[in-house]
Amino acid sequence: MLAIQYEDFGAPDVLHLRDVATPEPGPGEVLVDLRAASVIPADWKLRAGHLKGMFPVTFPKIPGRDGVGIVSKLGDGVDYVSLGDPVCVIAQHTENGTHAQCIVRDRDTLVPLPVGMDFNHAAALMHAGICAWICLVEDARVQPGQRVLVQGGAGSIGSLGIQLAKHLGAHVTTTCRAANAAFVREMGADAVLAYDEVDFAETPDRFDVIFDLIGGDTHRKSYALLKPGGHMVCLRAAPIEDLSAQYGVTMHVPVVHDRLYAIEATVKLAEEGVFRPQIARLLPLAEAAEAQRTLEAGEVTRGRVVLEIPPR
Numbered sequence: 001m002l003a004i005q006y007e008d009f010g011a012p013d014v015l016h017l018r019d020v021a022t023p024e025p026g027p028g029e030v031l032v033d034l035r036a037a038s039v040i041p042a043d044w045k046l047r048a049g050h051l052k053g054m055f056p057v058t059f060p061k062i063p064g065r066d067g068v069g070i071v072s073k074l075g076d077g078v079d080y081v082s083l084g085d086p087v088c089v090i091a092q093h094t095e096n097g098t099h100a101q102c103i104v105r106d107r108d109t110l111v112p113l114p115v116g117m118d119f120n121h122a123a124a125l126m127h128a129g130i131c132a133w134i135c136l137v138e139d140a141r142v143q144p145g146q147r148v149l150v151q152g153g154a155g156s157i158g159s160l161g162i163q164l165a166k167h168l169g170a171h172v173t174t175t176c177r178a179a180n181a182a183f184v185r186e187m188g189a190d191a192v193l194a195y196d197e198v199d200f201a202e203t204p205d206r207f208d209v210i211f212d213l214i215g216g217d218t219h220r221k222s223y224a225l226l227k228p229g230g231h232m233v234c235l236r237a238a239p240i241e242d243l244s245a246q247y248g249v250t251m252h253v254p255v256v257h258d259r260l261y262a263i264e265a266t267v268k269l270a271e272e273g274v275f276r277p278q279i280a281r282l283l284p285l286a287e288a289a290e291a292q293r294t295l296e297a298g299e300v301t302r303g304r305v306v307l308e309i310p311p312r
């Protein structure tokens with residue numbers, strides 16, 4: 001099978017398209033022929049060596065945190081899918097990933113393709129949707145009528161976060177560059193703070209929940225916008241300092257655990273039309289290095305870069 005591999009940390013040019021052995025499913029496992037996979041910020045951060053303390057990898061490493069394809073071989077005893085089923089899969093950073101023509105998965109790392117969704121949009125959905133669900137439903141427990149600020153609403157997780165917070169009945173404000181104001185409103189945002197035109201920290205609004213996907217200075221300045229007892233939920237972006245005690249609020253960085261119930265909740269929300277994943281750019285598998293380069297350069301906006309994977 002064809003796969004993207006790297007054998008050392010470094011610049012995008014450490015990524016190579018190689019012909020490698022197709023893995024074999026063991027008992028309880030299946031082989032999935034992948035058709036699409038997303039490229040996420042952590043793919044380039046891991047490749048550059050920034051996450052090696054957190055996620056030890058074995059070289060050669062195949063990147064890719066999620067993917068979509070068709071079940072092509074069943075291991076002994078598999079009764080949870082059939083040959084030819086379209087499925088979405090999840091892979092951890094510490095194992096070989098989805099930027100390849102095939103991957104072996106098991107019952108806990110695979111769900112049916114959302115009904116009515118194509119492969120590319122499902123690839124744009126999976127990891128980002130799971131992150132948004134874990135942060136806003138499981139961690140922040142957003143309630144109807146709450147005011148939510150999404151820091152980074154034009155990104156993949158941010159745009160799905162807006163859609164989910166609206167679905168949960170919240171009033172949603174988001175930050176983005178001015179050129180993306182119409183886009184985030186289309187995602188469902190009620191109010192927009194354009195970070196290249198205004199200082200978001202000067203808004204008179206106060207929030208029950210802030211979903212921070214930016215970190216750094218944005219994180220530090222966000223605490224003052226929380227209501228007393230409010231909650232900040234963050235993913236690991238620019239380094240943050242926990243100032244929650246000083247502001248009388250709570251702050252949490254949840255683990256993106258990918259348990260089956262979170263993956264299934266993500267698929268269900270897509271089938272209900274709540275999650276409308278956005279594709280920023282489609283590239284062939286062979287251009288995975290270009291995909292990571294654009295992400296690293298901050299050139300990607302309004303959704304995911306998705307790799308289209310040719311059939312074997």
Ligand SMILES: NC(=O)c1ccc[n+]([C@@H]2O[C@H](COP(=O)([O-])OP(=O)(O)OC[C@H]3O[C@@H](n4cnc5c(N)ncnc54)[C@H](OP(=O)(O)O)[C@@H]3O)[C@@H](O)[C@H]2O)c1
Nearest residue numbers: 041152154155156157175176177180213235236237301302
């Ligand atoms: N386990 C974890 O902790 C975990 C899991 C997933 C993701 N993450 C991290 O979460 C972050 C977001 O992930 P993602 O996949 O959504 O990334 P993404 O799709 O690449 O998001 C990029 C977006 O960030 C926005 N942005 C940049 N600077 C901004 C600012 N100062 N204020 C507001 N928006 C700003 C940009 O908006 P404009 O285009 O409008 O400028 C851009 O659309 C990444 O850093 C990622 O590594 C961590």
